[in-house]
Amino acid sequence: MRLYKPLIKKECLEEIFSARGAALYLVVIGVxxxxxxxxxxxxxxxxxxxxxxxxxxxxxxxTLALLIIVIRGGDGFAGERERETLETLLITPxxxxxxxxxxxxxxxxxxxxxxxxxxxxxxxxxxxxxNLLSALVYLFAAGTFLxxxxxxxxxxxxxxxxxxxxxxxxxxxxxxxxxxxILLGSSLRQSAVGRVVDLINPFATALNMLDSVVVDSLGLLxxxxxxxxxxxxxxxxxWVLSMTIRRVEL
Amino acid sequence: MKRSYVLYLTLLILLIIAGNSYADGTPxxxxxLQAPKSALKMGDRPVFKGVVKNLGRHSLKGLVVYLSLVSxxxxxxxxxxLEDWSAQKAVRIDQLAPGxxxxxxxxxxxxxxxxxxxxxTVVDPLENRPVVSDLVPFDIHPKPTIASSRILLVAVxxxxxxxxxxxxxxxxxxxxxxxxEAVQI
Amino acid sequence: xxALEINSLKKSFDGMKVLEDVSMTVYRGDIYGFLxxxxxxxxxxxxxxxxxxxxxxxxxxxxxxxxSVDGARLRQRVNxxxxxHGFYGxxxxxxxxxxxxxxxxxxxxxxxxxxxxxxxxxxxxxxRPIRTFSRGMKQRLxxxxxxxNDPEILFLDEPTNGLDPKGRRGIHDLLLxxxxxxxxxxxxxxxxxxxxxxxxxxxxxLHNSKIQYEGSLFEPVVGKSTRYxxxxxxxxxxxxxxxxxxxxxxxxxxxxxxxxxKDMQPDNALKFLIQNGIPIIEAIQVNSGLEAMYLxxxxxxxx
Numbered sequence: 001m002r003l004y005k006p007l008i009k010k011e012c013l014e015e016i017f018s019a020r021g022a023a024l025y026l027v028v029i030g031v032x033x034x035x036x037x038x039x040x041x042x043x044x045x046x047x048x049x050x051x052x053x054x055x056x057x058x059x060x061x062x063t064l065a066l067l068i069i070v071i072r073g074g075d076g077f078a079g080e081r082e083r084e085t086l087e088t089l090l091i092t093p094x095x096x097x098x099x100x101x102x103x104x105x106x107x108x109x110x111x112x113x114x115x116x117x118x119x120x121x122x123x124x125x126x127x128x129x130x131n132l133l134s135a136l137v138y139l140f141a142a143g144t145f146l147x148x149x150x151x152x153x154x155x156x157x158x159x160x161x162x163x164x165x166x167x168x169x170x171x172x173x174x175x176x177x178x179x180x181x182i183l184l185g186s187s188l189r190q191s192a193v194g195r196v197v198d199l200i201n202p203f204a205t206a207l208n209m210l211d212s213v214v215v216d217s218l219g220l221l222x223x224x225x226x227x228x229x230x231x232x233x234x235x236x237x238x239w240v241l242s243m244t245i246r247r248v249e250l
Numbered sequence: 251m252k253r254s255y256v257l258y259l260t261l262l263i264l265l266i267i268a269g270n271s272y273a274d275g276t277p278x279x280x281x282x283l284q285a286p287k288s289a290l291k292m293g294d295r296p297v298f299k300g301v302v303k304n305l306g307r308h309s310l311k312g313l314v315v316y317l318s319l320v321s322x323x324x325x326x327x328x329x330x331x332l333e334d335w336s337a338q339k340a341v342r343i344d345q346l347a348p349g350x351x352x353x354x355x356x357x358x359x360x361x362x363x364x365x366x367x368x369x370x371t372v373v374d375p376l377e378n379r380p381v382v383s384d385l386v387p388f389d390i391h392p393k394p395t396i397a398s399s400r401i402l403l404v405a406v407x408x409x410x411x412x413x414x415x416x417x418x419x420x421x422x423x424x425x426x427x428x429x430x431e432a433v434q435i
Numbered sequence: 436x437x438a439l440e441i442n443s444l445k446k447s448f449d450g451m452k453v454l455e456d457v458s459m460t461v462y463r464g465d466i467y468g469f470l471x472x473x474x475x476x477x478x479x480x481x482x483x484x485x486x487x488x489x490x491x492x493x494x495x496x497x498x499x500x501x502x503s504v505d506g507a508r509l510r511q512r513v514n515x516x517x518x519x520h521g522f523y524g525x526x527x528x529x530x531x532x533x534x535x536x537x538x539x540x541x542x543x544x545x546x547x548x549x550x551x552x553x554x555x556x557x558x559x560x561x562x563r564p565i566r567t568f569s570r571g572m573k574q575r576l577x578x579x580x581x582x583x584n585d586p587e588i589l590f591l592d593e594p595t596n597g598l599d600p601k602g603r604r605g606i607h608d609l610l611l612x613x614x615x616x617x618x619x620x621x622x623x624x625x626x627x628x629x630x631x632x633x634x635x636x637x638x639x640x641l642h643n644s645k646i647q648y649e650g651s652l653f654e655p656v657v658g659k660s661t662r663y664x665x666x667x668x669x670x671x672x673x674x675x676x677x678x679x680x681x682x683x684x685x686x687x688x689x690x691x692x693x694x695x696x697k698d699m700q701p702d703n704a705l706k707f708l709i710q711n712g713i714p715i716i717e718a719i720q721v722n723s724g725l726e727a728m729y730l731x732x733x734x735x736x737x738x
């Protein structure tokens with residue numbers, strides 16, 4: 001346990017003190033600022049109900065956060081291997097599993113930062129409407145699950161791939177595929193194929209859950225199935241990572 | 251005998267004049283428009299119901315029906331471009347048999363608040379005067395939307411705050427290292 | 436007493452044999468030179484000794500521990516300076532040392548970090564991030580990191596890479612001091628034969644996946660004479676009259692004495708001089724046969 005602390009601390013400090021970490025957060029709030037300004041200036045968007053606006057903002061927050069997670073997860077081991085810092089870590093008493101846990105905690109810290117940065121935007125958009133508190137709670141919960149899922153799979157990929165570029169290209173493709181059903185029209189998503197795709201896609205599950213809570217004001221009982229799907233994927237991601245981390249190649 | 255010829259002639263002239271007048275003031279097309287009954291507010295998508303009826307004895311072909319919108323705000327009356335309000339601007343009725351009624355829904359997206367009037371116009375290509383329904387006035391109430399002042403504050407303030415925070419972190423980190431250095435010396 | 440022992444080590448990557456029947460022994464207190472051409476398997480051997488790579492066959496024991504089984508426990512007691520080692524560019528030198536100290540369970544204070552940096556010739560007052568360091572400075576920082584946990588065995592892979600001659604000499608002195616004062620066993624993998632001659636007492640030459648030579652750096656010299664330069668702790672310790680049979684003093688310059696040794700093993704000559712009150716702290720063979728020996732063993736055609 002004592003070795004987790006310095007590793008986790010290093011992962012978290014790297015978020016704040018490295019130029020890349022700072023740049024990613026600036027991009028996040030840049031996008032949120034642009035979307036917020038569109039909400040007041042664009043005719044179509046300005047007519048949205050508060051709940052709808054909060055839901056859209058939450059979806060953007062989650063998407064941006066996961067994009068950062070995919071990038072950082074892919075860099076987890078492959079990037080350290082390229083920068084030649086992985087061997088320096090492995091020659092210490094630290095085990096690869098401890099490094100993986102610390103990196104996953106670092107990704108959760110990233111999510112925490114993005115969530116905290118997005119809260120003022122959600123407040124500004126949704127404070128005059130309904131379900132803001134529910135939106136925040138479910139966004140945080142769903143986001144946490146998704147971060148572990150995507151982060152875990154990306155770290156596992158990063159262990160196996162020799163280069164960050166390789167891990168990132170596969171990870172981004174998978175991320176885009178998981179987001180693409182959302183671009184389908186609502187009628188297509190209501191079809192049998194659409195429902196199956198939604199069921200196997202944790203990203204779509206999380207967004208549907210947010211929609212039902214924020215827009216449709218459905219309570220916890222209606223979220224049991226989506227939550228169960230997210231928990232299943234979370235366990236799967238952790239299992240895959242633990243299997244992959246047993247043999248780390250330099 | 252002479253008196254009766256004058257009477258018949260007068261009646262004939264009157265009939266001709268009346269016939270013409272009837273032709274001008276009493277169209278064979280009847281058009282009406284009905285607004286939704288509920289209170290309307292910005293963002294709503296009501297459907298105005300238009301009815302076109304052929305009152306004549308002949309079929310009417312190639313009728314063009316279109317919606318017009320005007321702003322009735324006192325002092326600011328003006329026609330409104332339906333570009334952003336409605337996707338359906340005009341329809342063509344191929345044929346309307348005598349006595350037949352054509353019903354059409356006219357959906358609209360209410361994108362501004364205020365007092366407006368809408369009318370339905372029917373153009374018969376064989377007639378030189380279009381037939382217009384009564385102007386249907388309606389009020390669109392403003393919708394409580396997103397508080398723009400809050401949005402502006404956050405959208406502009408938070409990026410600035412983040413930049414300042416990063417700068418502060420680095421300054422504190424450097425300064426604390428220098429302080430430790432000074433203490434050591 | 437053995438610090439580490441390898442017997443019949445075998446390792447292949449994707450069907451290609453990298454190590455085939457490698458055996459070597461390092462004793463406590465040795466400064467052991469591990470030589471071989473590029474790609475001969477030196478780094479692979481080091482990684483197996485540390486337990487971060489697993490052999491296909493063979494027995495490995497480091498400080499009586501099996502690295503494949505007790506890797507974490509072993510790495511608590513040894514340390515390594517790998518050939519390619521990156522740094523976290525955003526960290527400062529002190530933060531870097533403190534972070535790695537924590538991985539060894541050490542809570543280093545600012546003073547501890549400053550002492551470590553000073554030991555390797557880095558300015559402790561430098562608060563710039565590591566990404567602004569030169570290659571030589573990074574190498575020194577890496578050496579500082581490798582000494583944090585006072586390792587019983589220190590593995591160094593090309594330790595003087597990127598260092599100027601003064602820097603190289605500084606590192607040599609540091610390693611010699613650690614070996615002499617703390618009894619630290621040092622295993623150096625390097626191409627620089629000068630470093631081997633100055634530092635090492637035993638060497639192994641790895642070529643064609645096998646150890647071609649393992650033994651003392653001082654070759655048998657029966658019937659031959661060899662020339663050595665000895666450095667004494669203080670030039671006041673050099674006696675005015677030199678009367679040591681078999682050891683002819685040819686030149687004295689400051690702390691250095693150049694001697695010709697006849698019909699005697701150089702290490703015996705060294706012991707003899709020390710026993711007779713001459714505090715020798717360094718010995719270098721002049722015009723050594725190491726280069727010739729190295730070339731001889733490494734130009735053999737692969738069977």
